[in-house]
Amino acid sequence: MFDEIKVIGFDADDTLWVNETYFRDAEDAFAKLLSAYETPNKIDQELFRKELDNLDIYGYGVKGFMLSMVESALEISNGMVKPEMISEILKIGKDMINKPVEVLEGIPEVLESLSKKYKLIVLTKGDLLDQKRKLKKSNLSHFFHHIEVMTEKKEEDYSEVLNHLEIQPKEFLMIGNSLKSDVLPIINLRSNAVHIPFHTTWEHEKVSPQELENQKYLTLQSASELLTYL
Amino acid sequence: MFDEIKVIGFDADDTLWVNETYFRDAEDAFAKLLSAYETPNKIDQELFRKELDNLDIYGYGVKGFMLSMVESALEISNGMVKPEMISEILKIGKDMINKPVEVLEGIPEVLESLSKKYKLIVLTKGDLLDQKRKLKKSNLSHFFHHIEVMTEKKEEDYSEVLNHLEIQPKEFLMIGNSLKSDVLPIINLRSNAVHIPFHTTWEHEKVSPQELENQKYLTLQSASELLTYL
Numbered sequence: 001m002f003d004e005i006k007v008i009g010f011d012a013d014d015t016l017w018v019n020e021t022y023f024r025d026a027e028d029a030f031a032k033l034l035s036a037y038e039t040p041n042k043i044d045q046e047l048f049r050k051e052l053d054n055l056d057i058y059g060y061g062v063k064g065f066m067l068s069m070v071e072s073a074l075e076i077s078n079g080m081v082k083p084e085m086i087s088e089i090l091k092i093g094k095d096m097i098n099k100p101v102e103v104l105e106g107i108p109e110v111l112e113s114l115s116k117k118y119k120l121i122v123l124t125k126g127d128l129l130d131q132k133r134k135l136k137k138s139n140l141s142h143f144f145h146h147i148e149v150m151t152e153k154k155e156e157d158y159s160e161v162l163n164h165l166e167i168q169p170k171e172f173l174m175i176g177n178s179l180k181s182d183v184l185p186i187i188n189l190r191s192n193a194v195h196i197p198f199h200t201t202w203e204h205e206k207v208s209p210q211e212l213e214n215q216k217y218l219t220l221q222s223a224s225e226l227l228t229y230l
Numbered sequence: 231m232f233d234e235i236k237v238i239g240f241d242a243d244d245t246l247w248v249n250e251t252y253f254r255d256a257e258d259a260f261a262k263l264l265s266a267y268e269t270p271n272k273i274d275q276e277l278f279r280k281e282l283d284n285l286d287i288y289g290y291g292v293k294g295f296m297l298s299m300v301e302s303a304l305e306i307s308n309g310m311v312k313p314e315m316i317s318e319i320l321k322i323g324k325d326m327i328n329k330p331v332e333v334l335e336g337i338p339e340v341l342e343s344l345s346k347k348y349k350l351i352v353l354t355k356g357d358l359l360d361q362k363r364k365l366k367k368s369n370l371s372h373f374f375h376h377i378e379v380m381t382e383k384k385e386e387d388y389s390e391v392l393n394h395l396e397i398q399p400k401e402f403l404m405i406g407n408s409l410k411s412d413v414l415p416i417i418n419l420r421s422n423a424v425h426i427p428f429h430t431t432w433e434h435e436k437v438s439p440q441e442l443e444n445q446k447y448l449t450l451q452s453a454s455e456l457l458t459y460l
Contacts, residue, residue: 057327059359063293067320070300074317083309086316090301097287128358129289129381151359 001218002192002230007167008114010144011176012124012131014198015223017138018102023065024200026092030069033085037077047072048203055204059151061127066093097130101137106224111143113227121146123161123174125153125181153181155188162189175226178205183217193217194226231448232422232460237397238344240374241406242354242361244428245453247368248332253295254430256322260299263315267307277302278433285434289381291357296323327360331367336454341373343457351376353391353404355383355411383411385418392419405456408435413447423447424456 013019030047031040038046050068058064069089073081114120120143124131128149135141148161162172169191176182177198184207186193195217220226243249257277261270268276280298288294299319303311344350350373354361358379365371376395380387392402399421406412407428414437416423425447450456 057324058293059357063288063297066297067293067323070316071320074313074320077313079313079317081313081316083304083307083311083313086300086311087304087309090297090304093297094287127289128379132381149358151362 002173004170005118005173005192005230006171007119007121007165007173008230009121009123009172009174010111011174011178011182012122012134013126014177014200015104015175015182015196016107016122016140017104017134020198020200020202022096022099023202026065026069026096029092030073030089033088034073034076034081037080043072043076046076050075052204059127060125061130062093062096063127063130065096066090069093097133101134103138103140104223106222108140110223110226111140114230115143117230119145121148121165123148123150123153123158125150153178153185155185158185158189158191162191173230175223177201179212180205180207184211184215187215187217194229195219196221196223232403234400235348235403235422235460236401237349237351237395237403238460239351239353239402239404240341241404241408241412242352242364243356244407244430245334245405245412245426246337246352246370247334247364250428250430250432252326252329253432256295256299256326259322260303260319263318264303264306264311267310273302273306276306280305282434289357290355291360292323292326293357293360295326296320299323327363331364333368333370334453336452338370340453340456341370344460345373347460349375351378351395353378353380353383353388355380383408383415385415388415388419388421392421403460405453407431409442410435410437414441414445417445417447424459425449426451426453 010016027044027047031043034043047069050072051065054064054068058067070086073085073089111120122144126149131149135147146165150157162169169189173192173194174182174186175194175196177196179195183193183195240246257274260277261273264273277299280302284294284298288297296319300316303315303319341350352374356379361379365377378391392399399419403422403424404412404416405424405426407426409425413423413425
């Protein structure tokens with residue numbers, strides 16, 4: 001099935017290590033903080049809308065998320081937010097940045113084994129400093145030949161990176177938790193993808209069932225299962 | 231003098247386009263906003279201290295600067311800052327991100343000319359999305375073979391990039407406005423550097439005269455003068 005593969009690309013957040021869980025926790029803390037002004041559900045919706053509005057200018061990552069929380073707090077409270085709540089929002093964000101990196105189960109063993117047969121690279125979205133720091137904290141850096149932090153993960157972004165690294169689509173396999181960012185654009189490039197779902201997915205990364213119809217990709221329950229195929 | 235040079239690296243902010251001026255303007259606006267609490271001089275000092283404190287976790291770029299302004303405002307006001315001031319801080323930052331890119335005089339002509347004889351690359355610090363956006367807005371992208379956004383510009387960071395791009399130090403010339411980030415680390419690698427000062431320099435980028443003693447690098451008044459040497 002994967003006979004021609006020479007290079008394997010790994011997504012980072014929620015593929016190599018836990019990430020989305022910390023955003024969910026931060027959103028919960030944010031909703032609790034502003035509970036005097038709105039219901040948790042409404043606060044969640046407003047924050048998500050604000051994140052999407054700001055995505056073009058802030059991009060992905062914790063700093064943009066922090067700025068969107070501050071802006072949402074001002075709006076949700078109708079400009080009545082207390083300064084100590086703003087302090088608390090900054091603290092929530094800084095705590096996220098300073099969290100230890102929790103590598104997902106089986107990942108070091110899988111990378112160890114695959115690195116003997118394939119060239120491994122990381123293709124991740126997010127904040128440059130954040131992602132480099134997480135990679136360092138993860139102790140996984142030495143398995144990878146190249147780390148590419150991308151501002152977006154659309155078809156043209158992958159195409160640019162593969163070209164730049166002189167990788168043929170048919171020789172490439174992408175592994176990640178997001179159908180929208182790690183699987184669909186890769187299949188559209190006639191390359192190969194394996195989907196390994198994480199238990200929680202950011203709303204923005206979700207895709208409709210129609211988009212998945214007749215698409216050819218493998219879904220696995222955990223990274224360890226990769227070793228059966230590769 | 232530069233006979234062996236094959237690849238020329240350009241810093242971006244304040245070398246290709248105006249940047250520091252916008253930060254100075256933002257700092258002035260911030261000091262004005264908080265003038266009820268402190269003198270402009272004290273506010274400036276506090277913000278600078280806060281930026282340095284946060285540099286490790288936020289890195290360089292506008293988003294970190296915005297978060298440092300918010301945090302400083304909370305502290306300078308002793309937790310009394312008004313919500314509309316926080317809104318105004320977010321606006322100052324968003325305006326910075328949305329500013330058009332002002333390419334420095336002579337740059338397009340110099341790049342046009344040099345690109346015929348040398349491989350040109352960009353080596354810049356800062357926020358990934360910010361820098362990619364500025365490069366796009368500048369209409370200078372097509373002159374460059376490679377864009378590297380770096381989290382730091384220390385000796386080891388340059389060494390890593392040059393290795394990765396398979397460039398020999400003696401064949402490389404770095405051009406930039408910062409002695410600390412663009413010139414000294416490059417000279418320490420026994421590579422070549424040209425310093426083109428910009429009229430304003432961030433305090434954090436300044437170096438002591440002692441560090442510059444006996445260092446060999448060329449200082450030019452403008453990019454156009456490069457064509458006399460290259």
